[in-house]
Amino acid sequence: MSEKELKNLDNLSNGYTTKKLCRIDNLKTGMKLGKDVVSIDSSFLLAEGTTITRAHIKHLKALKLNSVYVVDSPCCRSEQALSNFEKKYEKIMVSLKLAFEHVRIFNEVPLAQMQELVDFSINPMIETRGILECLRKIQKQDCYTYRHSLNVAIIAGIIGKWCKYQGRELADLILAGLLHDIGKVQVPVYILNKPARLTDGEMQEIRKHPEYGYKLLKELAVPQKVKMAVLQHHERKDGSGYPKGRTGQEICDYAAIIAVADVYDAMTTTRVYRSKQTPLLAAEVLLEQMYSQLDPYVCNTFLTYLKNSCIGASVRLSDGQLAWIIHIGQQKVCRPIVRTADGQLINLELQRNLELLEFI
Ligand SMILES: [Fe+2]
Structure with missing residues (x-):
């Protein structure tokens, strides 16, 4: 699968994982960021895909940010x-x-x-x-x-x-x-x-x-x-x-x-x-x-x-990276295409040195 096709798939996966704006006051632990969060002075704070923790909420409140994008999917329940x-x-x-x-x-x-x-x-x-x-x-x-x-x-x-x-x-x-x-x-x-x-x-x-x-x-x-x-x-x-x-x-x-x-x-x-x-x-x-x-x-x-x-589910790969599933093929279902927290798309069917270790 070409890089372009992978990107298209990633966009398609938005059909399963819609993104919505969420006020910081309404953020709950376990939610997933739908877009990168940058501060007012444009410095990078948190990557898209990060699972929100109590510490993140505290930090974002301290920075006086109003809202962030979160993933709203069946696999991202509060x-x-x-x-x-x-x-x-x-x-x-x-x-x-x-x-x-x-x-x-x-x-x-x-x-x-x-x-x-x-x-x-x-x-x-x-x-x-x-x-x-x-x-x-x-x-x-x-x-x-x-x-x-x-x-x-x-x-x-x-x-x-x-x-x-x-x-x-x-x-x-x-x-x-x-x-x-x-x-x-x-x-x-x-x-x-x-x-x-x-x-x-x-x-x-x-x-x-x-x-x-x-x-x-x-x-x-x-x-x-x-x-x-x-x-x-x-x-x-x-x-x-x-x-x-x-x-x-x-x-x-x-x-x-x-x-x-x-x-x-x-x-x-x-x-x-x-x-x-x-x-x-x-x-x-x-x-x-x-x-x-x-x-x-x-x-x-x-x-x-x-x-x-399983689309949108968080998983751990055999090299320790966290990722989420964006596409599962017809045959090698164990080897889906995933997106890592730093935005990299990995087709596990091609990357044979990596395994999907567990769902988290
Ligand atoms: Fe039985």
Whole structure:
């Protein structure tokens, strides 16, 4: 790609990252500068792309500047919006933990409670602007199964919405996401949390969780598709999945959506045996599996959403430089074009000595 084309792309990326004037009094930490800031005597103060800190705000106020340009994009949410999202998320987590504990102790799913969580908390939440970025930023390393269940419910809801599911059908898909790993409450905790490689016996035990989950739901008044999604979320179109090795059309649509959400969340979350991967690495795995194991339409829908949500995201490169993503290609999604804080455009597909290390 030529230098001119790169510049055009940078301009195009403004479609995702509009810039607006912001009064210094209204500046919030976490906002990103949309243009270089120069002082009244024209000396350079801060570079475009700088993430605003408390110290910056104090400094800018001391210099009596009126306003600066900030980036206004889905990937540049104020700390307040993120903190509101986190509060709602953690509130759901408390209820979810209680619900999972109930299943563990009484061997019975508190269905009404789960449905209430979906209808009044999770379903409204999927409308949140920049939700994938919010999920990325609030990651904690406790209670993996509960967090994973909630994340999969949210991501399945996003995919469902984009695939035009609505009303009860969308709510049931989110419920299936929330319940997909419910069978894990019957798998010994030492296996679930084992940091080392699992033995064949332990692997066999963990692979029973879809059937355990199905049995827990079998007699309950939930749609058959929800039960099937719990049973089939590890099935793969080419027959390589479990528990039954089902293929193609034998796998229900809810299970196909949850499979994509499950792969993405598992990869982008820190596990006891490995650290989290970047969303773009997860996207590359989804691309690899979309024509063999996963549903191509579901994958494509999610990948479009995911790539858009990554435009404008702040990242760290392997040489320590901070940058933000301005373009993601069709194939080498792990190697986007980025713009560094000093304004340099780098096409990582060509600059093979550099890697995208992490999202920040
Ligand atoms: Fe699972």
